[in-house]
Amino acid sequence: MPTLRVYLHGHMLQTARAGTFPVMAVLQRTVEAQGWTVAFERASGQAPETPPPPGDYALYHMKRPLHPRSLTMRRAYHYPFWQIEPVAERWRFRVARAAFDPTGIDPDAAAAFVRSLRRRVLAGPDPVRGDHVLVPLQGHIRQTRSFQTMSPVEMLDAVCRTGRPVVATLHPSEHYDADDHAALAALSARHRDLTIGGDTMRLLRDCAFVATQNSAVAFDGMILGKPAVLFAQVDFHHVALNVAELGAEAALAAADRHAPDTARYLWWFLKQNSIDAQAPDAGQRMLAAMRAGGWAI
Numbered sequence: 384m385p386t387l388r389v390y391l392h393g394h395m396l397q398t399a400r401a402g403t404f405p406v407m408a409v410l411q412r413t414v415e416a417q418g419w420t421v422a423f424e425r426a427s428g429q430a431p432e433t434p435p436p437p438g439d440y441a442l443y444h445m446k447r448p449l450h451p452r453s454l455t456m457r458r459a460y461h462y463p464f465w466q467i468e469p470v471a472e473r474w475r476f477r478v479a480r481a482a483f484d485p486t487g488i489d490p491d492a493a494a495a496f497v498r499s500l501r502r503r504v505l506a507g508p509d510p511v512r513g514d515h516v517l518v519p520l521q522g523h524i525r526q527t528r529s530f531q532t533m534s535p536v537e538m539l540d541a542v543c544r545t546g547r548p549v550v551a552t553l554h555p556s557e558h559y560d561a562d563d564h565a566a567l568a569a570l571s572a573r574h575r576d577l578t579i580g581g582d583t584m585r586l587l588r589d590c591a592f593v594a595t596q597n598s599a600v601a602f603d604g605m606i607l608g609k610p611a612v613l614f615a616q617v618d619f620h621h622v623a624l625n626v627a628e629l630g631a632e633a634a635l636a637a638a639d640r641h642a643p644d645t646a647r648y649l650w651w652f653l654k655q656n657s658i659d660a661q662a663p664d665a666g667q668r669m670l671a672a673m674r675a676g677g678w679a680i
Contacts, residue, residue: 385419385680386439390426395444399423406465406660410442413666417680440678447471454676460602460619461504463660464653467672473597474530474616477675478656483621485647493650500649501606510588510607515548516638517590519583519600522557525566531596531615532626536566538614541631542594543574550590552583554598592638605649610641622648 389407391399398404400423402411411421419440426444434450435441441453448455448469456467468476524535533541543549551567553559559567571577583600587593592610593601597617604611611623612634622643624634653659658668673680 386436387414387419387421387442388424388435388439389421389442389444390424390431390446391444392426396423396425406463406658406665409660409665410669413669414680416666417670419680440680442467445471451677454673454678459653459657460599461500461653464657465660466657467669467676469676472530472616473618474620476618478652479616479618479620481656483648483651485644485651488647488650488655490644490647493646496654497606497646497649500653505584505588505603505606507588510609513589513591515550515586515590516542516545517583517586517593517600517604518542518549518551519554519593519595519598520551520557521554521596521598524559524563528615532631533614535596535614536570538594538596538631539567539570539577540574542612542635543570543577545635546576547591548576548578549574550578550581550586552581552586553579592641594635594638605645608645610638610643612638619652621652 389399389410395404399407402408407423414421426446431441431443431446431449435452439452443453443455445457446455448471454467454469455471456465458464459466466476470476473479518539520535520539527534539549539551567579571579587600587604587609588607590609592612593604594612594614595601596615597613601611601613601623602619605619612626613620613623614626614631622645624637624641626634629637658665658672670680
């Protein structure tokens with residue numbers, strides 16, 4: 384009898400073992416109904432280097448799965464939506480490779496869904512279309528990584544060259560060293576309309592658009608109806624302006640008039656291409672994702 388070992392940490396592990404973590408409760412019921420057992424294990428700080436025990440399978444929370452009998456699970460930006468994937472990079476997820484097709488999605492149902500989602504996860508006054516561009520920075524700002532079109536510092540310089548007011552915010556969980564801060568200071572000295580720092584979510588509500596590598600802030604911007612210019616690969620790229628396809632200058636120039644159907648897109652992304660842990664078919668979607676990942680369950 385195979386055992387699915389689910390590796391979690393902290394409060395997630397405690398609530399999963401107590402049966403009070405809803406998505407894990409659905410997962411456990413679903414897997415046990417297939418004749419498997421489930422064990423919730425404490426996750427280590429690093430991606431596991433050894434495969435699960437013979438005959439067992441492993442599911443990691445936001446860790447790279449390195450073995451055929453392992454998959455990764457991560458929240459699809461907001462509860463109760465999740466993804467189970469054989470890779471850790473969001474731009475390689477199944478939804479990232481799928482073609483967005485709004486056909487058959489009721490626009491009224493989609494709009495109501497997004498209004499409800501906005502009230503729940505981004506409560507506050509109605510968003511307005513202001514003048515400033517929000518640039519939520521992530522990590523490694525002086526490096527160009529394989530999934531990026533340019534470094535974050537180069538991205539910020541490109542946005543500033545539009546002549547618009549720009550606010551770049553720092554990620555609270557990232558470390559920025561002295562050279563990083565010096566690079567940002569040099570940009571501030573060169574571009575008078577650039578501000579470094581601020582409350583990202585407050586600035587999001589009244590920005591003109593979001594320019595980023597692949598920050599989840601751009602996904603939240605879509606919930607608020609904000610256009611996104613992406614300088615890197617990500618799973619939610621379909622209705623954004625992609626620098627890899629258009630070039631930075633053209634993508635940024637198009638942002639003001641860009642008005643994609645974000646309501647139907649968010650319905651497609653979350654309701655049709657993620658696991659809604661509260662939906663009646665959540666268990667079947669979990670099984671489908673595990674089977675798509677190569678598991679015989």
